[in-house]
Amino acid sequence: MQALGTKRSRQRERILQVLKRTTSHPTAEWVYEQVRQQIPHVSLGTVYRNLHILTAQAKIRELDFGEGLHRYDATVEQHYHFVCNQCGVVRDLAVPPQNDLNDRMRDMVPGNIAAHRLDFYGICSDCLGKI
Amino acid sequence: MQALGTKRSRQRERILQVLKRTTSHPTAEWVYEQVRQQIPHVSLGTVYRNLHILTAQAKIRELDFGEGLHRYDATVEQHYHFVCNQCGVVRDLAVPPQNDLNDRMRDMVPGNIAAHRLDFYGICSDCLGKI
């Protein structure tokens, strides 16, 4: 027995490609629809399986904004998100990691800090324009 | 027709009480088990319904740490969390809101920032002690 994700598959490669070509933090369902256009018989189960494999391989990241479903992101470098309360769009922020935050907290935290997550919520410029 | 949450109920009061008496950020299931000890015939549906009502009334907050389920918190003031990667415990941090973060981001964000969420991940002191 080797391990999951050791053999290549057309499906997995396509899934990664789909994610790399978008900045929209799509759901599994959306990825499925995209992959389906190239591989009509692909199954949703395969998409989920590969999203997990790719996440385990750190080639993508699994995101969660409390909507009851997951979103996926091919940008694996540390970065922050802005979520629009109106339309729900999730945008990457071009802001350097605020690593001083971990230090600021160090003494207040009952343990060792390895990472942090920082999301901003508000109204995106598109929605502001529509008001 | 008035609105949800306008009439009191023993169930809702008990649910709020249960949440106020813990700092463990429990799941709906855990709340259900607790309430059940006082009101044996309470239903899980009632617990969910009331958790939503209380959330809408801003008497509690619904949290989500990407575990595929929700957690609830009777501390509604702005505060941050520390999540242990080992045991999963979620602790409130006694750190003042870092409101300068919103300002720091302002120019980088495509929209208006209303709030932010900041979680720290690492190993809690309990787990550190067990290594």
Add this chain to the structure above:
DNA sequence: ATACATGCAAATCATTTGCGCAGTC
């Protein structure tokens, strides 16, 4: 040839909802 990957369908798990009765105002 071996072991991972797939498609399909059934199963799971958290959460939601329809309905008829009970409780509050």
Add this chain to the structure above:
DNA sequence: GACTGCGCAAATGATTTGCATGTAT
């Protein structure tokens, strides 16, 4: 009495999994 809330059970929706077959190495 009018309308909200409840318990129960069935429904939903995202995700997972068992299984027989396909495919990469």
